[in-house]
Amino acid sequence: MTDSSRLLASLAEHVGAAHVLVNAPDLAPYLAETRGLRRGHALAVVRPADTAEVAGVVRTCAEAGVPVVAQGGNTGHVGGGLPQGGIVLSLARLNRLRALDPVNASITVEAGMVLADVQAAARDAGMLFPLSLASEGSCRIGGNLSTNAGGTAVLAYGNARDLVLGLEVVLADGRVWNGLKGLRKDNAGYDLKQLFLGSEGTLGLVTAAVLKLHPRPLSRSVVFLGLASAEAALALFVALRAEAGAGLTAFEYVAPFGLEIVLRHRAGARRPLAGRHAAYALVEVSTTRPGEDAGTVLEPMLARAQARGLLEDAVLAASEAQALAFWDLRESLSEVQKAEGASIKHDVSVPLSRLPEFLARATRACEAELPGLRVCAFGHFGDGNIHFNLSQPVGMDRAAFLALWDRFNRIVHDIVLALDGSIAAEHGVGLLKRAELGRTADPVALDLMRTLKAALDPRNILNPGKILPDPTAP
Amino acid sequence: MTDSSRLLASLAEHVGAAHVLVNAPDLAPYLAETRGLRRGHALAVVRPADTAEVAGVVRTCAEAGVPVVAQGGNTGHVGGGLPQGGIVLSLARLNRLRALDPVNASITVEAGMVLADVQAAARDAGMLFPLSLASEGSCRIGGNLSTNAGGTAVLAYGNARDLVLGLEVVLADGRVWNGLKGLRKDNAGYDLKQLFLGSEGTLGLVTAAVLKLHPRPLSRSVVFLGLASAEAALALFVALRAEAGAGLTAFEYVAPFGLEIVLRHRAGARRPLAGRHAAYALVEVSTTRPGEDAGTVLEPMLARAQARGLLEDAVLAASEAQALAFWDLRESLSEVQKAEGASIKHDVSVPLSRLPEFLARATRACEAELPGLRVCAFGHFGDGNIHFNLSQPVGMDRAAFLALWDRFNRIVHDIVLALDGSIAAEHGVGLLKRAELGRTADPVALDLMRTLKAALDPRNILNPGKILPDPTAP
Numbered sequence: 029m030t031d032s033s034r035l036l037a038s039l040a041e042h043v044g045a046a047h048v049l050v051n052a053p054d055l056a057p058y059l060a061e062t063r064g065l066r067r068g069h070a071l072a073v074v075r076p077a078d079t080a081e082v083a084g085v086v087r088t089c090a091e092a093g094v095p096v097v098a099q100g101g102n103t104g105h106v107g108g109g110l111p112q113g114g115i116v117l118s119l120a121r122l123n124r125l126r127a128l129d130p131v132n133a134s135i136t137v138e139a140g141m142v143l144a145d146v147q148a149a150a151r152d153a154g155m156l157f158p159l160s161l162a163s164e165g166s167c168r169i170g171g172n173l174s175t176n177a178g179g180t181a182v183l184a185y186g187n188a189r190d191l192v193l194g195l196e197v198v199l200a201d202g203r204v205w206n207g208l209k210g211l212r213k214d215n216a217g218y219d220l221k222q223l224f225l226g227s228e229g230t231l232g233l234v235t236a237a238v239l240k241l242h243p244r245p246l247s248r249s250v251v252f253l254g255l256a257s258a259e260a261a262l263a264l265f266v267a268l269r270a271e272a273g274a275g276l277t278a279f280e281y282v283a284p285f286g287l288e289i290v291l292r293h294r295a296g297a298r299r300p301l302a303g304r305h306a307a308y309a310l311v312e313v314s315t316t317r318p319g320e321d322a323g324t325v326l327e328p329m330l331a332r333a334q335a336r337g338l339l340e341d342a343v344l345a346a347s348e349a350q351a352l353a354f355w356d357l358r359e360s361l362s363e364v365q366k367a368e369g370a371s372i373k374h375d376v377s378v379p380l381s382r383l384p385e386f387l388a389r390a391t392r393a394c395e396a397e398l399p400g401l402r403v404c405a406f407g408h409f410g411d412g413n414i415h416f417n418l419s420q421p422v423g424m425d426r427a428a429f430l431a432l433w434d435r436f437n438r439i440v441h442d443i444v445l446a447l448d449g450s451i452a453a454e455h456g457v458g459l460l461k462r463a464e465l466g467r468t469a470d471p472v473a474l475d476l477m478r479t480l481k482a483a484l485d486p487r488n489i490l491n492p493g494k495i496l497p498d499p500t501a502p
Numbered sequence: 503m504t505d506s507s508r509l510l511a512s513l514a515e516h517v518g519a520a521h522v523l524v525n526a527p528d529l530a531p532y533l534a535e536t537r538g539l540r541r542g543h544a545l546a547v548v549r550p551a552d553t554a555e556v557a558g559v560v561r562t563c564a565e566a567g568v569p570v571v572a573q574g575g576n577t578g579h580v581g582g583g584l585p586q587g588g589i590v591l592s593l594a595r596l597n598r599l600r601a602l603d604p605v606n607a608s609i610t611v612e613a614g615m616v617l618a619d620v621q622a623a624a625r626d627a628g629m630l631f632p633l634s635l636a637s638e639g640s641c642r643i644g645g646n647l648s649t650n651a652g653g654t655a656v657l658a659y660g661n662a663r664d665l666v667l668g669l670e671v672v673l674a675d676g677r678v679w680n681g682l683k684g685l686r687k688d689n690a691g692y693d694l695k696q697l698f699l700g701s702e703g704t705l706g707l708v709t710a711a712v713l714k715l716h717p718r719p720l721s722r723s724v725v726f727l728g729l730a731s732a733e734a735a736l737a738l739f740v741a742l743r744a745e746a747g748a749g750l751t752a753f754e755y756v757a758p759f760g761l762e763i764v765l766r767h768r769a770g771a772r773r774p775l776a777g778r779h780a781a782y783a784l785v786e787v788s789t790t791r792p793g794e795d796a797g798t799v800l801e802p803m804l805a806r807a808q809a810r811g812l813l814e815d816a817v818l819a820a821s822e823a824q825a826l827a828f829w830d831l832r833e834s835l836s837e838v839q840k841a842e843g844a845s846i847k848h849d850v851s852v853p854l855s856r857l858p859e860f861l862a863r864a865t866r867a868c869e870a871e872l873p874g875l876r877v878c879a880f881g882h883f884g885d886g887n888i889h890f891n892l893s894q895p896v897g898m899d900r901a902a903f904l905a906l907w908d909r910f911n912r913i914v915h916d917i918v919l920a921l922d923g924s925i926a927a928e929h930g931v932g933l934l935k936r937a938e939l940g941r942t943a944d945p946v947a948l949d950l951m952r953t954l955k956a957a958l959d960p961r962n963i964l965n966p967g968k969i970l971p972d973p974t975a976p
Contacts, residue, residue: 131740131855132886154744176689184748187687190664205946210853212885213652213661214924215700217931217939217969218951222696226689243747266605270628273717273790274658274748316747317799318806325791332792379684381605411686412606450688457691465691472679476958477692483957484950495691 032071035092039074039115042084047075047121058099058116061107066459070097070111075118079196079204079235085117086233087202090489097491098229100140100171103163105375106458108175108228112493119170122235125149133241134193134210139170139234146239155241158185162359170234176226178454180359183410184277184314185242187454188225194238195221200231200485210238223484228456229491231484245314248277249322250351251330254305254341258384261307264338265380265410268311271329275322278312279410280358283387285419286406290357293364297357301341309409310358312351361406365419368402370426372433374416374440378449383412390416390443397439398432400424413453416440437464457495466497506545509566513548513589516558521549521595532573532590535581540933544571544585549592553670553678553709559591560707560963561676569966572703574614574645577637579849580932582649582702586967593644596709599623607715608667608684613644613708620713629715632659636833644708650700652928654833657884658751658788659716661928662699668712669695674705674959684712697958702930703965705958719788722751723796724825725804728779728815732858735781738812739854739884742785745803749796752786753884754832757861759893760880764831767838771831775815783883784832786825835880839893842876844900846907848890848914852923857886864890864917871913872906874898887927890914911938931969940971 040048049055050072059068071094076082089096095114102109109116122138123145129135130153137146143164150157159172161179171177173195177188185191194209207221224232255261258281265279282290287308291297301308313326323344333339345351365371378386391403400421407415418436420429441451445468452461466474477496481488514522523529524546533542545568550556563570569588576583583590596612597619603609604627611620617638624631633646635653645651647669651662659665668683681695698706729735732755739753756764761782765771775782787800797818807813819825839845852860865877874895881889892910894903915925919942926935940948951970955962 129853129855131736132853133743134853176693178687182687186664189693190660199946199950203946205950206944207947209922209924211851211922211924211927212854213656213851213882213887213927215650215928215930216924216926216935217943217947218705218954219650219663219696219700220947220950222693223950226693231692243744245747262605269607270717271790271792273719316745317749318745377685377687379603379606379608380686381603408687413687448683448685450683450685450690452690453685453687454689456689461690469691470680472673472677473681473691473694476673476679476694476697479957480692480697480954483953 031092035088035094036072038088039072039085042088043074043076043081049073049075058102058118059111061110062103062105066107066110068110068112070114070116073116073118075121077121079122079198082117082122082198082233082235083202083204086198086200089115090201090487093487095492096489098174098233100168101142101163101166103167104171104175104458105455106460108456108458108494109171110459117233119168119235126236128153129210130155132210134238135241136208136236136238137169138236139168141169143167143169143172150241151244154244156244157239158242159188159191162362169237173225173234173237174227174229175456178408178411178413180278180280180408182408183279184274191240192221192225192237193240195224195234196236197224197232197234200487200490208236208238223480228458228494230481230494231490233490243316245277245316246318247320247322248312248314248351249326250310250312250345250354251326252300252343252354253309253311253339254301254303255307255309256340257306258387260338261309261409262380262384264309264333267333267338268329272313272325275313275315275325277314278310280310281406281409281414282308282310282358282361283403283405285402286361286404287357289364289368289404290360293367294360298353300343300354300357303341305340310354358406365404365417369420370429372418372430372436374437375453375455376416376440376444376449376451377411377413377453378444378447380412382447382449383409383414386443386447386449387414390440393439393443394418394436397436441468459494462495462497465495505566509562509568510546512562513546513559516562517548517550517555523547523549532576532592533585535584536577536579540581540584542584542586544588544590547590547592549595551595553596553672556591556596556672556707556709557676557678560672560674563589564675564961564963567961570963571965572648572707574642575616575637575640577641578645578649578932579929580934582930582932582968583645584933591707593642593709600710602627603684604629606684608712609715610682610710610712611643612710613642615643617641617643617646624715625718628718630718631713632716633662633665636836643711647699647708647711648701648703649930652882652885652887654752654754654882656882657753658748665714666695666699666711667714669698669708670710671698671706671708674961674964682710682712697954702932702968704955704968705964707964717790719751719790720792721794721796722786722788722825723800724784724786724819724828725800726774726817726828727783727785727813728775728777729781729783730814731780732861734812735783735883736854736858738783738807741807741812742803746787746799749787749789749799751788752784754784755880755883755888756782756784756832756835757877757879759876760835760878761831763838763842763878764834767841768834771834772827774817774828774831777815779814784828832880839878839891843894844903846892846904846910848911849927849929850890850914850918850923850925851885851887851927852918852921854886856921856923857883860917860921860923861888864914867913867917868892868910871910915942933968936969936971939969
């Protein structure tokens with residue numbers, strides 16, 4: 029027996045032969061990534077059924093010195109789950125709801141549960157699990173937690189990290205840390221769960237979690253706004269944040285080119301406002317108060333904003349169907365971009381006070397670099413997080429445009445860093461931004477990250493080659 | 503020159519001789535702890551003026567192998583800042599407000615700023631820094647962050663950890679990590695700040711922080727409630743949480759003995775309700791909406807709760823003065839306990855759904871252990887956090903009662919752990935709960951904590967002997 033057939037036999041003992049995939053067609057979906065920019069390779073895909081099996085698989089691989097790349101729904105945007113050898117450990121079969129405690133407002137789920145199923149379980153209990161993002165029908169909660177996912181509900185409820193009370197984690201040597209507590213306050217030693225949230229499977233594998241639930245809003249009001257500028261959008265945001273407080277559940281931004289291409293390509297999309305504006309925003313206000321219509325909360329706030337000249341036009345959704353239609357305009361933006369050719373994407377954040385400056389400087393710099401380039405900027409304005417995407421000039425060769433990826437990354441990221449922002453706001457680092465992290469991060473921070481990696485995964489078994497830049501790179 | 507005089511001379515070079523304190527009277531306040539249960543000892547107290555001086559002091563001590571114990575306001579409850587040799591590094595002179603960005607809703611402060619001063623700076627900008635606790639007039643923000651402090655505003659705004667956007671930290675070897683970003687979303691590598699929040703100065707010294715500000719409520723309504731039981735308190739809490747959502751800014755619990763001793767010892771305290779009840783709660787609802795009176799929000803919710811039989815009696819504060827008086831009843835509880843003799847204290851949390859069971863079991867077990875013992879249970883009910891304090895039997899010898907400390911700890915903590923709770927909810931571990939942490943923590947968790955400590959502070963310079971139990975203890 030070769031080393032690798034010995035390994036596969038040993039893995040089959042842990043999970044059953046049917047759950048060790050080795051044929052190319054079976055492996056294919058695990059070796060692809062969402063953007064189709066790269067392709068991975070792996071010895072096998074292993075699909076354990078429970079935490080003990082995950083632990084057995086990791087222990088076996090650790091002993092053999094074989095890398096383990098965890099995958100949930102494989103929906104990431106930065107190649108964080110892409111294997112470069114070793115095995116793929118799929119958490120998809122760990123998809124049980126372990127417990128739901130409505131009084132404690134907590135839910136205990138396994139890593140492989142699809143995000144939409146977690147949302148549905150909360151809804152069935154009359155509560156809200158707020159994490160919400162485009163891939164919620166196929167992404168899995170373990171991946172959401174391992175990447176500290178963001179999405180459209182961060183403004184009021186925080187990132188994935190903020191929704192976690194406890195974790196169960198398989199460590200690099202196959203031991204299991206059971207930190208599945210459902211507590212709002214716990215200072216009994218270091219807060220170990222923080223290590224594994226957002227570390228993209230490089231320090232440990234999340235197998236289960238206790239998540240926070242929130243009271244479920246009974247009414248929401250959604251408005252689509254036409255604005256004179258990004259500066260006006262920011263002034264409006266500041267006004268609404270002050271008045272609506274935690275009831276302000278979304279403030280999303282769409283630049284004119286974004287709205288234009290949604291209307292061009294999205295089936296059934298209708299122009300929400302009669303006129304043209306320099307900037308658009310989708311705003312949502314929610315309320316948990318019985319008998320209250322969120323529209324009656326939002327309308328006077330908008331009226332005051334209008335009196336101050338902060339908005340040019342506004343249309344309030346008259347029904348839940350219209351609210352969904354407004355949200356669809358925003359949420360189909362990533363998808364419709366494909367119809368406009370190749371895109372070079374940036375997922376960045378800056379302090380809110382620097383948002384207009386970022387948009388202006390980055391747009392100007394990119395347009396100057398390549399005439400005809402079309403900036404498609406949109407995103408979670410209220411979180412300071414912009415998807416600063418670049419659509420290729422009409423008629424340009426696709427590959428020639430994509431060859432400029434690194435050059436545009438550098439232009440955009442240098443502006444982000446000059447404004448004290450982040451080059452990886454909600455999608456993580458993975459493979460795609462690893463070199464940029466190496467180029468731009470504080471050397472002390474990088475050294476601390478390497479220290480953590482070496483301490484928790486001394487043999488470099490867990491998702492090697494992700495996040496941390498190659499120390500030998502120039 | 504001896505080793506220690508060489509060290510002191512070297513420290514004086516960094517901070518100036520006037521800021522190296524060595525005389526017993528100068529040292530005394532730094533060697534005491536709030537409860538007067540223990541006394542520390544130190545070579546010197548060093549008072550650097552800025553981050554560079556802190557770094558120089560730590561580097562010098564690291565090279566000499568001398569422990570460094572950081573202190574802010576020295577107001578902790580668990581001896582976390584008590585030196586056991588080495589030097590005390592006081593952050594008190596690092597007390598500058600570095601920046602306030604009202605649009606980004608963030609404030610950048612140095613570690614030595616008094617919490618009340620941070621609150622005031624936020625208020626002056628029309629915003630709220632919500633962290634609030636009894637010692638806010640003297641505790642310092644660096645200590646609050648290093649202990650992940652809790653307090654009375656956790657229900658709506660989270661613990662200290664949740665209020666931090668960025669940190670500046672001096673590491674164990676004297677290097678400075680500058681992580682002072684003011685971003686709501688940042689996944690550019692591991693979230694390093696989490697390591698230092700709540701680690702009580704054992705992994706690094708916080709020298710500055712970027713903190714989140716919140717919209718400032720324009721109106722609040724405070725009600726004092728008489729309830730039939732802890733079960734009724736929980737049902738009421740669940741109802742108000744669902745209806746008021748993030749507008750529910752406090753839900754505090756007071757057992758009858760607590761109210762009784764406040765009324766007995768607190769100057770000016772007046773009985774809020776005519777009758778006697780088995781449990782009391784202080785509830786606060788706040789609103790940021792212009793022109794809205796929070797009382798009009800809270801009253802119908804209370805009426806519905808009363809109709810469901812969830813409360814026996816309620817008195818709404820008719821003025822801000824009365825609201826403050828109600829809060830004073832709750833906040834003077836720790837203080838008045840001193841007038842009833844010695845106390846053995848527990849700062850514990852359990853899942854909310856287990857709170858009534860915890861209160862009943864722990865009360866029964868403690869009263870059975872020592873007839874005449876008086877349970878003084880109160881605290882942050884909505885966070886699942888109870889200060890389960892035990893007042894000595896009337897007439898018992900103080901020292902004889904305090905000699906039972908470990909025995910009562912074990913009784914209470916074993917019940918907490920059986921209910922999946924924490925033995926250190928908001929005050930931390932420090933020196934006082936180190937042995938209990940060792941007795942009760944999961945060995946894998948302890949091993950992970952030791953791994954972190956060894957990785958970040960391999961020479962064990964930073965606050966040695968705190969949090970982590972002695973590995974050689976039985």
